[in-house]
Amino acid sequence: MSAPDLQAPQLQVPKLQVSGLQAGYGDVQVLWDISLDVRPGEIVSMIGSNGAGKSTFMRCASGLLPVRVGMIAVDGKPMAGAPPASFVRAGVAHVPEGRRLFSAMSVRDNLLMGAYLREDRAEIAADLDRVFEMFPILAERRRQDAGTMSGGEQQMCAIARGLMSKPSLLLIDELSLGLAPRIVEQLSERLVEINKTGVAILLVEQDVIAGLELANRGFIVDRGRVTLSGPARELAGNPAVREAYMGLGA
């Protein structure tokens, strides 16, 4: 299972374009020079060791963390300095590391939180039906408190909540963390389905082999810098990548 090859990328305005991005927390600088793009309809994997800055990047790309230096654009529109709501309106949905559901709220209410900026009631209801169709377990559990669900169910809920904002770019930070392989397989299938509806996906995935299998392209981030990028298949075959990130011999 892998994403399709896409045509004439040089002719497209990138969904997300980032160049020379620097960011951090207080006195600590984490991202030193991140340049990357995600094209419409693509699945892109971001790979890096613990602490490399992947989640920090995801926060910048959804407006949660200010950009200190550099450019970030969505559909060609500069976004540095814009608040998270502007990123959501521009079509960016962030599925954060650790899922961050409202644990004392029902599944249904968590999903509706994803639509908080929308006013098209009829369409929101239709989209709720659509995510319930995609994740039937969420329909079954719609009245259950989100915090009482299993890890896999919570991840489905977090992805579905992201979809409720009608994104054209889904940022997913750690898809499979703590989940059984069977659940990860189901989630990956759903991501491919979501991608086929035209939603681009930027994915951070601890299982680098699985992440690259899903993706068209990949970027390696090392200590806050992009050190390597290319088609996912090339990266998966690169001896240095195999040794450093896949635990395979060169």
Ligand SMILES: Nc1ncnc2c1ncn2[C@@H]1O[C@H](COP(=O)(O)OP(=O)(O)OP(=O)(O)O)[C@@H](O)[C@H]1O
């Ligand atoms: N809120 C914060 N305040 C201060 N430092 C932070 C904060 N969040 C992250 N950091 C630091 O930024 C660096 C990068 O963290 P980040 O979470 O972006 O890494 P990561 O690549 O997502 O790692 P992992 O694979 O473990 O999720 C780390 O050194 C971390 O300690």
Ligand SMILES: [Mg+2]
């Ligand atoms: Mg992280």
